[in-house]
Amino acid sequence: MLSFEHLYSTLPEPLWVATQATPVAQPELIAFNAPLAHELGAKEIPDSTTLAEWFSGNQPIPDAKPGALGYAGHQFGNFVPQLGDGRALLLGEVIDQQGIRRDVQLKGSGRTPFSRGGDGRSPLGPVLREYLVSEFMAAMGIPTTRALAAVTSGERVVRQMAEPGAVFTRVASSHIRVGTFQFAAAQRDETLLKALADHVIERHYPDAANAEDPYLALLEAVVARQAVLIARWMSVGFIHGVMNTDNCSIAGETIDYGPCAFMEQFDPQKVFSSIDEGRRYAFANQPAIAQWNLARFAETLLPLMREEGDALVEQATEIIRRFKPLFDAEQRRLHADKLGLSPESDQAVPLMEGLESQMHQGRMDMTATFDALTQYAASMSDEHREGLLALTTQPNELAAWLDTWQAAQVASQDSQRFAAMRSANPVIIPRNHRVQEVIDAAYDGDFAPFHTLLAVVTQPFDDSVEARRLAAPATDSEQVLRTFCGT
Numbered sequence: 508m509l510s511f512e513h514l515y516s517t518l519p520e521p522l523w524v525a526t527q528a529t530p531v532a533q534p535e536l537i538a539f540n541a542p543l544a545h546e547l548g549a550k551e552i553p554d555s556t557t558l559a560e561w562f563s564g565n566q567p568i569p570d571a572k573p574g575a576l577g578y579a580g581h582q583f584g585n586f587v588p589q590l591g592d593g594r595a596l597l598l599g600e601v602i603d604q605q606g607i608r609r610d611v612q613l614k615g616s617g618r619t620p621f622s623r624g625g626d627g628r629s630p631l632g633p634v635l636r637e638y639l640v641s642e643f644m645a646a647m648g649i650p651t652t653r654a655l656a657a658v659t660s661g662e663r664v665v666r667q668m669a670e671p672g673a674v675f676t677r678v679a680s681s682h683i684r685v686g687t688f689q690f691a692a693a694q695r696d697e698t699l700l701k702a703l704a705d706h707v708i709e710r711h712y713p714d715a716a717n718a719e720d721p722y723l724a725l726l727e728a729v730v731a732r733q734a735v736l737i738a739r740w741m742s743v744g745f746i747h748g749v750m751n752t753d754n755c756s757i758a759g760e761t762i763d764y765g766p767c768a769f770m771e772q773f774d775p776q777k778v779f780s781s782i783d784e785g786r787r788y789a790f791a792n793q794p795a796i797a798q799w800n801l802a803r804f805a806e807t808l809l810p811l812m813r814e815e816g817d818a819l820v821e822q823a824t825e826i827i828r829r830f831k832p833l834f835d836a837e838q839r840r841l842h843a844d845k846l847g848l849s850p851e852s853d854q855a856v857p858l859m860e861g862l863e864s865q866m867h868q869g870r871m872d873m874t875a876t877f878d879a880l881t882q883y884a885a886s887m888s889d890e891h892r893e894g895l896l897a898l899t900t901q902p903n904e905l906a907a908w909l910d911t912w913q914a915a916q917v918a919s920q921d922s923q924r925f926a927a928m929r930s931a932n933p934v935i936i937p938r939n940h941r942v943q944e945v946i947d948a949a950y951d952g953d954f955a956p957f958h959t960l961l962a963v964v965t966q967p968f969d970d971s972v973e974a975r976r977l978a979a980p981a982t983d984s985e986q987v988l989r990t991f992c993g994t
C-alpha cells in the first residue's frame with residue numbers, strides 16, 4: 508500500500524536502531540485516515556483486518572524496516588542524555604503526492620532498546636486524544652504530525668489503573684527533534700552530528716546548503732519555523748503541556764501530543780498538565796520556552812559552524828534573538844485575521860490586547876468569543892451583538908471595546924477579509940470535556956462518539972447543528988481541570 512524508503516536508517520547506529528514490534532493479543536481497527544493514505548500515495552486501501560494487523564505491528568507491512576530513534580532532551584529544564592523512542596518505531600519514509608518525504612511511525616508497539624523502565628505501550632485514551640487534536644490542528648492549517656491509524660490491542664496496560672491498550676500510527680515531516688541534536692552532540696562524535704545536520708538540511712531546509720555557513724542558516728530556518736508554529740498555537744489557545752526539547756520538532760511541526768489541551772476561559776497563566784507543577788509550560792510562557800529550546804539547539808550546532816570563539820557565540824545568539832520579532836510579526840498577522848482587520852492595520856495589537864483583557868476580566872471563553880465576534884461581523888445585527896455581550900460578566904466594558912473595534916474592522920464590508928476572519932476563528936475546537944466524554948465511551952466499547960467528534964473537529968468552520976452542540980463550552984460540572992501525560 509505504501510512505498511517505503513529508508514533514508515534515516517542510513518545514519519549511524521545510535522540515531523537509528525533496528526527493532527521489531529511486539530505483537531498484541533487482538534488488534535481491532537478503530538480508525539484509518541484514508542484521505543491521508545492517498546496523500547501518501549496509497550492506491551488501494553486493504554480491508555480493516557489487514558489494516559489492524561499492519562498498524563498494530565502484528566504483521567510486517569511490506570517494505571517497512573522498523574527501527575527506534577535515539578534522542579536526548581531537557582525535560583522540565585533538566586538534561587537527560589538518553590531518552591529515545593521507548594514505545595515507538597519508525598517504519599520508514601514515503602514520498603507523498605507533493606514529493607515530500609514523510610515518516611510513518613507506530614506508537615505503542617512494544618519495548619525498544621530505549622524503553623528504560625517503560626512497557627512500550629500506549630493506553631487508548633491518549634491515542635484517541637492525539638488522533639482528534641492532531642487532525643483538528645491539520646484542519647486549522649497549523650503545522651502538525653498527522654494521524655494515519657488507531658488500533659485497539661485487546662490488551663490492558665497499567666497506568667494509574669488498568670486501561671485498554673492501543674497502537675497509534677502517525678505521520679510526520681520527520682521525527683527529528685532538538686533532542687536528536689542534543690543526543691548526537693552528547694556522543695561527542697562530530698561526524699555523527701554533521702551527518703544528522705546534513706540530513707536535516709537536505710530534507711527540510713535545502714536552501715541552507717547554499718548559504719555561506721549552512722549550519723548557521725539551518726539554525727535561522729528552524730527559528731523561523733518555530734516562531735510561526737508557536738504564534739499559530741497561541742491563536743487557537745493551544746497549550747502543548749510538555750514543551751521539552753525532545754518534543755520540539757526540527758521541521759517545525761506540533762509533535763508529541765500528551766497532556767495538551769485548549770484554553771477555554773481566557774487566562775494567560777493557564778496550565779492543564781498534572782505534571783507541570785512549576786507552570787513552566789503555561790499558555791503565555793510558550794514563546795519564551797520555544798526560544799529557550801532553540802538556544803539548546805544552537806549550542807549543539809556550534810562545533811559545526813565556521814566562526815569561532817566569541818564571534819561565533821555572538822552570531823548564534825543574534826539568530827536566537829530573532830525569534831521574538833518573527834513571532835510578533837506572525838502574531839500580528841493572525842490577530843488582524845481574527846479581528847477582521849486589514850493586514851496593514853496598526854490597530855491589531857492594541858485591539859487584541861484590549862479584547863484579551865476583556866476575555867480575562869470578563870471570564871470569557873476564547874473560542875466562543877471569536878466565533879461570536881465573527882458572527883457579529885457577518886451580520887452586524889443586534890441579535891449577534893447581544894449574543895457576544897452575553898459571554899462576558901462585564902458587558903458594559905465589552906460594549907465599549909466593541910465600539911472601537913467596529914470603527915477599525917473591515918470584515919463586514921469586505922468578503923475576502925471576512926473569509927480570512929472566519930478561517931482564523933473556528934466554530935469548534937476539541938474541548939477537554941468532549942474529548943474526555945469520547946474516551947469514557949470508548950472505554951465502554953462505544954466508538955461512535957469518537958467518530959462523531961472527529962468528523963466535526965476536522966471541519967472546524969462548519970456551522971452545523973452537531974458542531975454547535977459539541978462546540979459549547981463546558982458547564983461548571985463538566986469542566987476538566989487536569990490532563991494527564993500520555994505515558
Ligand code: AMP
Pocket residue numbers: 590591592593594595621622623624625626627628629749754763765992993994
Ligand atoms: P513522552 O512524554 O511521551 O514524550 O515520552 C518521554 C520519553 O519517555 C520518551 O523517550 C518516550 O519514548 C518514553 N516513554 C514514554 N512512555 C513510555 C512507555 N510506556 N514505555 C517506554 N518508554 C516510554
Ligand code: MG
Pocket residue numbers: 753754763
Ligand atoms: Mg516525547
